[in-house]
Amino acid sequence: VVTGDGARWIDPCVAERCPNAERVLDGFHIVSWMTDALDKVRMCLFNRKWAV
Known part of the structure; x- marks a missing residue:
């Protein structure tokens, strides 16, 4: 198992090594x-509540 963020550049490195x-x-x-x-x-709902 190799962990990492969602960066796609990691996939070829893992596959190679x-x-x-x-x-x-x-x-x-x-x-x-x-x-x-x-x-x-939250911000969207907050702004919607106070825009009325």
């Missing part, structure tokens, strides 16, 4: 992306 490895996303980046998405939704 570890052809039998499975690549998975690391928890740090998953949580970071989810937090960013949640913040965007």
Whole structure:
């Protein structure tokens, strides 16, 4: 298993050096992306509430 962020440049490197490895996303980046998405939704809802 090889962990990393979602950058596509990692795929060929892993395939070349570890052809039998499975690549998975690391928890740090998953949580970071989810937090960013949640913040965007919160701001949208907040702005919509106060725009009325």
